[in-house]
Amino acid sequence: MRFTRFRRLRSVLALAAVPLLGTGLFVPQAHAQDGPTVLRVALVQEIDHLNPFTASFASSTMVGRFAWEFLTLPSAEDATPTGGLAESWSASEDKLTWTFRIRDGVRWSDREPVTAHDAAFTFNRIMTDPKAAEANGSYVTNFARVTAPDDRTLVIETEEPQASMTALDVPIVPEHVWSGIRDMAAPETDSIEVVGVGSGPFLITEYRRNEVVRMKANPDYWRGRAEIDELQFVKFENADAAVNALRNGEIDFVNRLTQAQFDTLRGEPNIATNQASGRRYRELLMNPGARNSAGQPIGDGHPALRDVRVRRAIAKAIDPETLVEKVLGGYGELPGGLVPPIYADHHYTPPADKKYTFDLAAANRELDAAGYRRGPDGVRAGPDGRKLRFRLTARASEDYGLRATDYIAGWLDRAGIEVVKNLVSDNEVDETTSSGHYDLALSGWGTNPDPDYILAKQTCAALPATSGSSSSNAFFCDRTYDRLYQRQATELDPRRRAELVRQAQARYYEQVPSLVLGYDNVLEAWRSDRFSDFTEQPEGRGQIMEQTGYWGFYGARPADAATGADVGLPAGAWVAIGAGALLLLAGGGTVLARRRTPAEDRE
Amino acid sequence: MTTSVDTAGPAGAGTRRAGTSTLRFLAGKVGAAAVSLAFVVVLGFLLFRMIPGDPVATMTRDRPTSPEQLARLRERLGVDEPMVRQFLDYAGGLLRGDLGTSYIYNRPVSAMIGERLWPTILLVGTATLLAAALGLWLGVRAAWRRGSTFDRAQTGIALTLWSVPQFWLGLLLLTATQGLFPSRGMRSPDIPPDLLGQALDVAHHLVLPCVTLLAVTYAQYMLVMRSSLLEEMGAEYLTTARAKGLRDDLVRARHAVPNALLPTVTLVFLQFGMVVSGTVTVETVFSWPGLGLLTYEALRGPDLPLLQGLFVVLAGAVILMNLVAEVLYRVLDPRVRAS
Numbered sequence: 001m002r003f004t005r006f007r008r009l010r011s012v013l014a015l016a017a018v019p020l021l022g023t024g025l026f027v028p029q030a031h032a033q034d035g036p037t038v039l040r041v042a043l044v045q046e047i048d049h050l051n052p053f054t055a056s057f058a059s060s061t062m063v064g065r066f067a068w069e070f071l072t073l074p075s076a077e078d079a080t081p082t083g084g085l086a087e088s089w090s091a092s093e094d095k096l097t098w099t100f101r102i103r104d105g106v107r108w109s110d111r112e113p114v115t116a117h118d119a120a121f122t123f124n125r126i127m128t129d130p131k132a133a134e135a136n137g138s139y140v141t142n143f144a145r146v147t148a149p150d151d152r153t154l155v156i157e158t159e160e161p162q163a164s165m166t167a168l169d170v171p172i173v174p175e176h177v178w179s180g181i182r183d184m185a186a187p188e189t190d191s192i193e194v195v196g197v198g199s200g201p202f203l204i205t206e207y208r209r210n211e212v213v214r215m216k217a218n219p220d221y222w223r224g225r226a227e228i229d230e231l232q233f234v235k236f237e238n239a240d241a242a243v244n245a246l247r248n249g250e251i252d253f254v255n256r257l258t259q260a261q262f263d264t265l266r267g268e269p270n271i272a273t274n275q276a277s278g279r280r281y282r283e284l285l286m287n288p289g290a291r292n293s294a295g296q297p298i299g300d301g302h303p304a305l306r307d308v309r310v311r312r313a314i315a316k317a318i319d320p321e322t323l324v325e326k327v328l329g330g331y332g333e334l335p336g337g338l339v340p341p342i343y344a345d346h347h348y349t350p351p352a353d354k355k356y357t358f359d360l361a362a363a364n365r366e367l368d369a370a371g372y373r374r375g376p377d378g379v380r381a382g383p384d385g386r387k388l389r390f391r392l393t394a395r396a397s398e399d400y401g402l403r404a405t406d407y408i409a410g411w412l413d414r415a416g417i418e419v420v421k422n423l424v425s426d427n428e429v430d431e432t433t434s435s436g437h438y439d440l441a442l443s444g445w446g447t448n449p450d451p452d453y454i455l456a457k458q459t460c461a462a463l464p465a466t467s468g469s470s471s472s473n474a475f476f477c478d479r480t481y482d483r484l485y486q487r488q489a490t491e492l493d494p495r496r497r498a499e500l501v502r503q504a505q506a507r508y509y510e511q512v513p514s515l516v517l518g519y520d521n522v523l524e525a526w527r528s529d530r531f532s533d534f535t536e537q538p539e540g541r542g543q544i545m546e547q548t549g550y551w552g553f554y555g556a557r558p559a560d561a562a563t564g565a566d567v568g569l570p571a572g573a574w575v576a577i578g579a580g581a582l583l584l585l586a587g588g589g590t591v592l593a594r595r596r597t598p599a600e601d602r603e
Numbered sequence: 604m605t606t607s608v609d610t611a612g613p614a615g616a617g618t619r620r621a622g623t624s625t626l627r628f629l630a631g632k633v634g635a636a637a638v639s640l641a642f643v644v645v646l647g648f649l650l651f652r653m654i655p656g657d658p659v660a661t662m663t664r665d666r667p668t669s670p671e672q673l674a675r676l677r678e679r680l681g682v683d684e685p686m687v688r689q690f691l692d693y694a695g696g697l698l699r700g701d702l703g704t705s706y707i708y709n710r711p712v713s714a715m716i717g718e719r720l721w722p723t724i725l726l727v728g729t730a731t732l733l734a735a736a737l738g739l740w741l742g743v744r745a746a747w748r749r750g751s752t753f754d755r756a757q758t759g760i761a762l763t764l765w766s767v768p769q770f771w772l773g774l775l776l777l778t779a780t781q782g783l784f785p786s787r788g789m790r791s792p793d794i795p796p797d798l799l800g801q802a803l804d805v806a807h808h809l810v811l812p813c814v815t816l817l818a819v820t821y822a823q824y825m826l827v828m829r830s831s832l833l834e835e836m837g838a839e840y841l842t843t844a845r846a847k848g849l850r851d852d853l854v855r856a857r858h859a860v861p862n863a864l865l866p867t868v869t870l871v872f873l874q875f876g877m878v879v880s881g882t883v884t885v886e887t888v889f890s891w892p893g894l895g896l897l898t899y900e901a902l903r904g905p906d907l908p909l910l911q912g913l914f915v916v917l918a919g920a921v922i923l924m925n926l927v928a929e930v931l932y933r934v935l936d937p938r939v940r941a942s
Contacts, residue, residue, distance in 0.1 A: 040792065046900055048662075048707050056662050130675050138669040169667075185679075187710045209718070210892050210900075212792045232792045237890040237899070240774055241786045248782025427656025427905065434660055453667040462670075471670055 036229035037558045039531060041545065042242035042254040043213075043233045050207055051189040052171040053125070053132040058446075058546060061135075061169075063213055063233060065550050067198035068171030069222075071100055071119060071154070074449040076551035078538045079343060080494075081166035081449075085114060085199070086154070091492055095161035096144075100154040106222045108174045109196070109203050116148035121175035123156070131184040136170045138453070161490035163497050167450030169548065172199070201226050201554040210235050227557040228531070243525075246271065252530050253553075255545040257523035258399070259329040265525045272528035275331060275521050276536065276543040277342040282332075282400070282444040283474075283514040284318065284408070286311045290436025290475040293463040299436020302390055304382050309370040311512045312356070314440075316366070317415040318408060319358035324518045327403045331523060335516040337505030338458075339451050342519075342542060345498045346451045348505035356515070363415045372416070380416040389418040390439035393432055396423035401442055404517070408440075434464075436475060443514070445473060449548055451501050455485050458508055476513040522546075533557045628933065636926045640919060644697060647914035648690055651907050658682065658706045658904045680706050693911065702915070703908035705901075712912035715897065720916075722789050723893030727875070727882055729809065730816035735871045737817070738824025739864075745825065746832035746863075747855055758829070761822035773815045773888035784811045787890035812889040816882065820874070827870050832863040865936050869928045876924030 045059040052064045072089065075082035086100040106114040123146040125132045126139070133140070145157040156165070177197045181189060188194065195204050201223070202215035213233040217226040234251055236242040243261045245251045247268065257265070266273050287301030288311070304310050324332040333341055337348025350356075372380040372388060380388045392408060394401035401423060409419035419440070424432075432438050447454045456462060460477035481504055488500035509516075522543040526534065534544040535555030544552035659676050677683050681692075696703055702712035741761070745754040764772075777786055785791065785808050795801055835841070836859060844854045886895035894913060901909040 046707075049709070054709065056666060058666075061666070133672060134676065135666075137672040137675075138667040141669045141671065185709050208790075210896075211788055211790065214792065234787065234792055235890060236787050237887045237896055238774075238787075241777055241888060241890065244774075244777050244782075245786040248786065250782060250786055425655065427654065427661065427903075430660045430664070431655045431657050434657065448667070465670070471668065471673065 038230040038232055039228045039553060039556060040232045040234055040251040042236045042251045044236050044239050044242060044256055049190050050195045050204060052173060053184050054134045056135050062546050064171050066202040066215055067200045067204050068173055069199045070171060071168055072166045074548045076535050076537045076539060079449040085172055095492055096158055098156045098165050102152045102154060104152060106199060107220050109198050109218060112176055114199050115151040116154040118175045119154045119172045120146050120148040121179060122172050129184055139168050139170050163489055163491055164450045164452040201550050202231050226554050231553055246525060249527060253526040255524040257525060259331055262523040270527060270529040271525055274524040274544060277541045278520045278522045279340060279342060280444055280446045281338060281340055281519050282517045284517055285433060285441040285443050285474050285514045286314060287438055288475055288513040291463060293465050301436060302439040304388055305439060308511060309366060313363040313366045315356035315512050315515045316359050317363040317411045320517050322407060323404055327400055328520060331521040332518045335518050337509055338454055338516060339447055340519040343449060346501045348502045350509055360414050367416060374416045378416060379418045391422045392419045393422045393429055393438045393441040395426050395429050397426055404442060452489060455504055459485050474513040478511055481507045528559060530559055531556050532559045632926055632929055636922045639922050643918040644915060647911045648693060651905060651910045654905050656905050658906060661904050662707060702912035705909045706906045707904050712908050716912055716916055719892060719894050719897045722891060723882060726812055726891055726893060730813045731875050734817045734821035735824050738821040739828050739867060742825040742828025743832055743860055746829040749833060761825050764818045765822035767819060769815060769819050769884040770888050772818060773885055776811050776815060789892055812885050812891050816885050824867060828867050831866045832859060835859045835863045868935060869932055872924045872928035876921035
C-alpha cells in the first residue's frame, strides 16, 4: 500500500518508454532504388483550396496550373500568349466576339474527351454562381455570353472590346465532374474525387492538408508525358528548415529564398541555383490625397504630398541604385515603370530627360522654388505653415522594410523633410495603405504577363466605394492616364497595345503617386545531382517555380547521375538513435529506481 | 507510518459530511472555471478585432480581383456587420457547440481544431512526460547532494537551456543533426503502408521537436522538485526514518520524495495546459501540424473565427488543467482536504 503513488509514477514512465524501445528495434525497409522519379518541392505558403474556383493563394493556383489546362497561356519562351486547349483564336471585326478553336484529341484523365462545352461550362459557372467567382471572377466581368456551338468551337461575346482575352488565367474543368456540384464552396470540392480529374501535365492524387500535395505525371497529356513520374509539394512553415532539408536531400527544390539563404546555398556541392528576373515591383507610395469613388477625401495623408512638385522632389532625393545594391544585395533590377523588365514588350524605361536621377541639390532647389522653405530646425514647411514631416510606413517583418527606411529617412532629411519611421505588421501595412492612412509607405505588387490588371489598379474606377478595402493601389486618379488605359485595354494589335501600355506607365511615372524602387530577383535552388533541365519562363532569365504556366517542372528531367536513392536517410537506424537518446534521458531515473530492494530495508 | 498517503477517504460517520463538502468544493471550482471561460469568450472576441489587418485584403492579395468579388467576399465573411451582431452570432454558435467557419479555408473551425489537436497532444504529451520525468529525477538528485558538482552543473545546464529561445534551439538542432531526422511535419510524404511503419515514421519525426521542447521545459520541474525536496530534508520524520536504520536511498525514495512531489504534480498539470498554447514556435520551426501552427497560420489572415476558436480551446485547456490540478491536489494531499 505504501508509496504506491510513487511506484505508479515509475511504472507509467516505464510504460512510456516501451514504444520508444520498440522504435529502436525495428528498421523500416530501405527505399526502392528503381522506384518512380519523385520531385519533392518545398512549399512555404499555405494552400487554402484545391478547388480552382475558390483557390486564391499563390501556392494553390500553382498546383491548379499543373492539373488543369488553360485555353491559352503565357509561353515559356517570352511569356506571350500561346495555345493550350485552344489551338487557334480570332476576334470579330467589332472586337466583341472571340472564337476559340478547341484542340482535338485531348482527354480528361478519366478518358472523357475535353470539349468546348467544358470551357463554356467553366466560364458560365463563374458568371452565374457567386461562389464560383471567388477566385477568378475578375476575368469574366466583361463577358456577355459564352457558348459552345459544337465540341470544338467556343464563342465568347464581351460587352466592351478586351485586349486581354488571350490571357484568361482560368483553369478549364470537366463539366461532367463539376456540373453536379451545387455548393461550390463546400469543403468536399477539395477532395480527390473532384479535383483528381484533370487535363494538365500532372494530376492530383493525394492531398493531406498542410502536409503534402502529391501529383503524378498525366500519361495522356497532350504535349506528351512529363519525364518525372511524381511531383510532391511538401509544406514547410519555416524557410530555414526548407533550406536545411534541401541540403540533406530531403527535398529537391526550394524557392522564395532570402539573400542570405541563397548565398549559403550557392557554393554547395550538388546544389544548383537560379537568380531569376522577378515579376514583382517594389514602390514607395506617396499619398496623393486619397479619395473614394465619390471624390470625398479619406484617410489622413499629409496635404503637401498632394503637390506633385513635392512628390517629384522626393523621387529625386531617393537613390534606387543604392537600395538595389545595398538593401537587395544586388539581387534586383533597377526601376522604370510598373511592369518589370521581365516582360520586355510592356516595360517602360524613362528617357534621360524624364528620369528622376538621384540629385539632392536638385531636390532642394525644387522644394525651395515651390515655396517649401526650411525652418530654423532645418525642416521645411509649406505655405500653410505645416511642416514636411512624413510618416514612412513599412513592414517590420521584412529586412527590406527595416533597412530601406533608414536610407530613405537619411536622404529625405538632407532635403529638409523629416521622416518618422512607422514599422508595423504586414497586416497593418495593408490596412493603412488601403484606407489612405499613410504619408509615405513601402509596398509592392506582383504582375502578370498581361499588364491589364496592374494598370487597372491605378485608374479612377479602382477607387474604393467606401473607406476600407480598396482595389486602388496608390489612390491615383488621372484623366490622361485613364484614357491611355482604356485605349490599351481595347487595342487588339499587340504592338500598338504595347506602345499604349508604355505611355500609360510614362504618365504614371510623371505624376508619381508612387515611385518604383526596383524589381526583386526570384531566388531558387535545387538538387543538381537529382534533377536538371528545369524550364525557365521567360527563357534564360525567368523563374522555374510559381510561373504563369506549368513549364518549369513539366520540363524537368532526372539528372544523368541520379540513382533515385534517398540521400542520407536510412530512417530506421536514426529512429533508433533518436529514441535511444530520449530513452537515455527518460529511462535513467526509471532504471536507477528499479534497483533491487534488500529484505533488511523493509520497515 | 510517516506520511499519510492513503488515498481512500476517511471511513465511518465522517463520510457523509466529507462527501457534501467535496461536492461543494467541486461545484465552487467548476463554477469559477465556467466564469473564467465566459470571460475568455468575450475577451477573445474583442481582442482579435483589435488586430490590424483586413482578411479580405490578405485573401485577394496579388491576384486580379474585381470590386464585385471584394464586395461578395466581404458579405460572405460578414466583416461589415455591426460588432454586436457579430458577437451575438458568435456567442449563439458557441452555445450550440459551433465555433464558426474559417474565413480562409471555409471549413468548420471545430473540425480544423479537431484534426490538429492530436498532433499537439502527442508532441506536448510526450515532451511533458519526459520533461517531468527528467526534471524530477535530476531535481531529487541535485537536492540530495546540494552544493555538489552534480548539483551545480545540472542546475546550470537546466537554467541555460531554459533561457534558450525555442526556435533558435530548434534550428540549431536541425542543422547539427545533418538530416538524421526529418526537418518537417509529422509524417513523410510517402506514408508507409503498414501500421508499424507508420508508427516508426511518426516517432522519427517526433524526435527533434520533442527534444527541443523537452530541453527548454525540464528545468522548471527540476528546480521546483529540488527546492521542495530541500524543504523536506530538514524535517524530523527523516531523522526518525534514518533512526530506524533505513539506507539513505530508501529514506529519500520512500519518505522525502513523496512529500516533496506534491507541488511538482500541480506544476505538471498547470504546465500541460500552458504548453498546448506554448508550442507555436516549436511547431512552426518543425512544421508540426498542431494547434500552435494553426494559430500562427490564422494570425496571418487574420482568420478571426479560427483565432477565436483556438483562443477558446487553448484558454479552455488551461482552465481545465487548473481545475484538474486543484482537484487532484485535494485528492493527493490530505492536509488540503482537512483544512
